[in-house]
Amino acid sequence: MSFIGVLGGMGPAATVDFMAKLVALTPARRDQDHLPVVVVTLPRIPDRSAAILGRGQDPLPALKEGIAMLNRADVGLVAIPCSTSHHWYDELSAASRAPILHIARAAVSRAPRGERALILATRGALASGFFQRELAACEIPFDIPSPDDDQVAVDDCIRLIKAGQPSAAGACLNRVLVNARARDVRTVILGCTELPLAVAHAERHKLRLIDCTLELARYAVEYALQRGWNCV
Amino acid sequence: MSFIGVLGGMGPAATVDFMAKLVALTPARRDQDHLPVVVVTLPRIPDRSAAILGRGQDPLPALKEGIAMLNRADVGLVAIPCSTSHHWYDELSAASRAPILHIARAAVSRAPRGERALILATRGALASGFFQRELAACEIPFDIPSPDDDQVAVDDCIRLIKAGQPSAAGACLNRVLVNARARDVRTVILGCTELPLAVAHAERHKLRLIDCTLELARYAVEYALQRGWNCV
Numbered sequence: 055m056s057f058i059g060v061l062g063g064m065g066p067a068a069t070v071d072f073m074a075k076l077v078a079l080t081p082a083r084r085d086q087d088h089l090p091v092v093v094v095t096l097p098r099i100p101d102r103s104a105a106i107l108g109r110g111q112d113p114l115p116a117l118k119e120g121i122a123m124l125n126r127a128d129v130g131l132v133a134i135p136c137s138t139s140h141h142w143y144d145e146l147s148a149a150s151r152a153p154i155l156h157i158a159r160a161a162v163s164r165a166p167r168g169e170r171a172l173i174l175a176t177r178g179a180l181a182s183g184f185f186q187r188e189l190a191a192c193e194i195p196f197d198i199p200s201p202d203d204d205q206v207a208v209d210d211c212i213r214l215i216k217a218g219q220p221s222a223a224g225a226c227l228n229r230v231l232v233n234a235r236a237r238d239v240r241t242v243i244l245g246c247t248e249l250p251l252a253v254a255h256a257e258r259h260k261l262r263l264i265d266c267t268l269e270l271a272r273y274a275v276e277y278a279l280q281r282g283w284n285c286v
Numbered sequence: 287m288s289f290i291g292v293l294g295g296m297g298p299a300a301t302v303d304f305m306a307k308l309v310a311l312t313p314a315r316r317d318q319d320h321l322p323v324v325v326v327t328l329p330r331i332p333d334r335s336a337a338i339l340g341r342g343q344d345p346l347p348a349l350k351e352g353i354a355m356l357n358r359a360d361v362g363l364v365a366i367p368c369s370t371s372h373h374w375y376d377e378l379s380a381a382s383r384a385p386i387l388h389i390a391r392a393a394v395s396r397a398p399r400g401e402r403a404l405i406l407a408t409r410g411a412l413a414s415g416f417f418q419r420e421l422a423a424c425e426i427p428f429d430i431p432s433p434d435d436d437q438v439a440v441d442d443c444i445r446l447i448k449a450g451q452p453s454a455a456g457a458c459l460n461r462v463l464v465n466a467r468a469r470d471v472r473t474v475i476l477g478c479t480e481l482p483l484a485v486a487h488a489e490r491h492k493l494r495l496i497d498c499t500l501e502l503a504r505y506a507v508e509y510a511l512q513r514g515w516n517c518v
Contacts, residue, residue, distance in 0.1 A: 065317040066309045070302060073325075077298045083449045085297040088329035092355075093305075097320035097516075123324075123359060217315045284329075 055283050057090045058274050059129025059152060061120040063097035064136035065216045068247035068267060072135035075271035080284065089278045092127045096120045102138035103178030114142050121150045130283070131155065133274045135247045135267055137175055141182040155277070160269040161243055162188040166262070170195045172234050174208050174227075175245035177201075185245050197239065204230045208249075215248035223248075224255020235259040287515050289322045290506050291361025291384060293352040295329035296368030297448045300479035300499060304367035307503035312516065321510045324359045328352045334370035335410030346374050353382045362515070363387065365506045367479045367499055369407055373414040387509070392501040393475055394420040398494070402427045404466050406440050406459075407477035409433075417477050429471065436462045440481075447480035455480075456487020467491040 058076065062069030073093065082088050099117060104110030117139055124132055132154040134140065140157055147154050162185070165171050171194055173185045180186075180198050189196045199205040207226040214223035227249060234242055241262045244250050250265040278284065290308065294301030305325065314320050331349060336342030349371055356364055364386040366372065372389055379386050394417070397403050403426055405417045412418075412430050421428045431437040439458040446455035459481060466474055473494045476482050482497040510516065 063317060063320065063322070066312075066314075066320045066323075067306075070306045070309055073305065073327075074299075074302045077302055078450070080298075082298075084445075085295060085329045085331070085333075085448055088295065088298045088327075090295070090329060091298075091325070091327040093323070093325040093327070094359075095305075095320075095323040095325070097317045097322060099317070101317075127326075127355060127359065213316075216317055218310070 055090070055285065056130025056281070057092045057127065058278050059124035059127065059132045060091060060093040061117070061124060061132060061134045062093050063095035064099055064102065064139060065248060066095055066097055067215060067251055068135050069093065069095055071251055072133070072247065072267050072271055075268050076275060079271055079275045087284055089275065089284050092124060092129050094120050094123045102136065102141065103176035106138070106141050106178035106182050113139070114145060117142055117146060118149050121146050125151050130281070131274060131277055133270050135270060137246050137266055138179045140184055141178065143184070155270060155273050157266050157270045158185045158188045158245065160273045161245060161264050161266040162192055162194070164264050164269055165189065165192070165194050165241055165243065167192065167194060169241050170197060170239060171241040171243055172197045172239045173243050173245050174199065174230065174249055176212060177205065177209065179245060185243065199230060204233055211252050212246055212248040215251045220251055221255045223252040227252040228256035231256060231259050231261055235261060287322070287517065288362025288513070289324045289359065290510050291356035291359065291364045292323060292325040293349070293356060293364060293366045294325050295327035296331055296334065296371060297480060298327055298329055299447060299483055300367050301325065301327055303483055304365070304479065304499050304503055307500050308507060311503055311507045319516055321507065321516050324356060324361050326352050326355045334368065334373065335408035338370065338373050338410035338414050345371070346377060349374055349378055350381050353378050357383050362513070363506060363509050365502050367502060369478050369498055370411045372416055373410065375416070387502060387505050389498050389502045390417045390420045390477065392505045393477060393496050393498040394424055394426070396496050396501055397421070397424070397426050397473055397475065399424065399426060401473050402429060402471060403473040403475055404429045404471045405475050405477050406431065406462065406481055408444060409437065409441065411477060417475065431462060436465055443484050444478055444480040447483045452483055453487045455484040459484040460488035463488060463491050463493055467493060
């Protein structure tokens with residue numbers, strides 16, 4: 055038996071959402087059916103998006119310290135419910151004894167083939183390009199929001215969730231989804247772990263919304279159940 | 287700076303609720319304003335209530351292992367969002383370098399003096415008597431549910447939350463609250479961390495409901511903020 059390790063705090067509400075999804079996805083009738091988890095919430099990790107855009111402190115040392123803490127606790131798997139930090143995925147994987155799930159791979163695995171997908175993520179994640187690379191590898195066409203218009207609403211949505219204002223965040227997300235629908239988009243990848251926290255305060259507009267937090271949790275639970283980490 | 291340590295998994299949904307309350311209680315506009323937390327979710331810890339009632343395996347070794355994991359991660363404080371495990375509070379405190387908050391002390395500190403309080407908790411916690419002792423120390427009169435009637439509904443409520451059925455759990459809690467109101471109770475201590483998860487699915491009947499998870503989180507956040515654990 056082993057633990058699911060979670061490198062959290064980016065942001066803290068998204069980490070709680072990820073943990074809630076781990077619990078909800080685990081078939082259980084009593085405490086003892088659940089999966090063991092170690093979570094390290096390190097909110098002080100410098101802003102990932104700003105760093106990628108060359109406007110902030112390098113978060114890699116703090117990310118690596120979190121990975122080291124999880125490995126010292128003997129976790130058998132690491133999940134990071136923060137998309138943007140996957141810019142450093144290779145460096146973090148090289149520094150971890152436990153395998154690290156890739157949030158973009160998990161999310162893209164749920165996108166229908168041959169249907170154009172809109173990627174909503176931080177400017178840093180979009181500049182890094184790991185979502186685009188995963189989609190291209192699966193031959194899924196994609197769009198990203200216009201930087202001066204819809205991306206501003208995405209940025210606001212993320213910032214408002216981090217500031218504890220989900221209802222205002224939902225209004226920003228809604229604006230983006232209305233525009234997506236008008237451009238005949240069918241699939242939207244919520245590619246930042248703050249965005250699913252705004253969905254309850256927005257309309258769905260008949261769009262297929264792919265929740266990267268949920269998909270990461272699905273992979274983590276599946277990995278752990280296959281290895282019997284829930285067995286007494 | 288240090289970490290809030292959380293010994294969780296009893297049950298897993300209550301741990302998530304506690305973490306959500308930590309986040310909500312922390313004044314923050316961005317990730318970096320939040321508090322660092324280490325959570326060890328050990329759902330396999332044997333049933334605490336059954337053990338106190340002499341009908342199950344001793345959970346103390348597993349509880350101590352969780353405390354040891356948190357101390358190895360260098361936490362500066364421990365919170366255990368499971369009331370019943372506070373039966374072993376003295377043994378756990380003796381085994382921990384970091385101080386451990388007491389959930390019943392946190393909850394009782396919010397009960398109005400001189401007003402009779404109804405304690406809702408597991409049969410094990412009630413048999414242990416730590417809520418009764420805290421209330422008596424504050425000279426607050428108290429009741430406990432009748433074992434063959436309301437306590438059955440409390441047991442069902444806790445079991446249904448652990449089984450992922452909050453709406454059915456809410457109906458059980460509602461029955462207990464209706465009876466409490468009819469007996470002119472004004473304050474109800476939700477003294478098991480599963481019970482607050484049922485509140486959204488019950489009526490409040492103008493009762494003052496004291497949420498032990500929320501009060502434990504309040505103490506933890508206050509302790510950490512006073513020590514500047516949120517400062518970069």
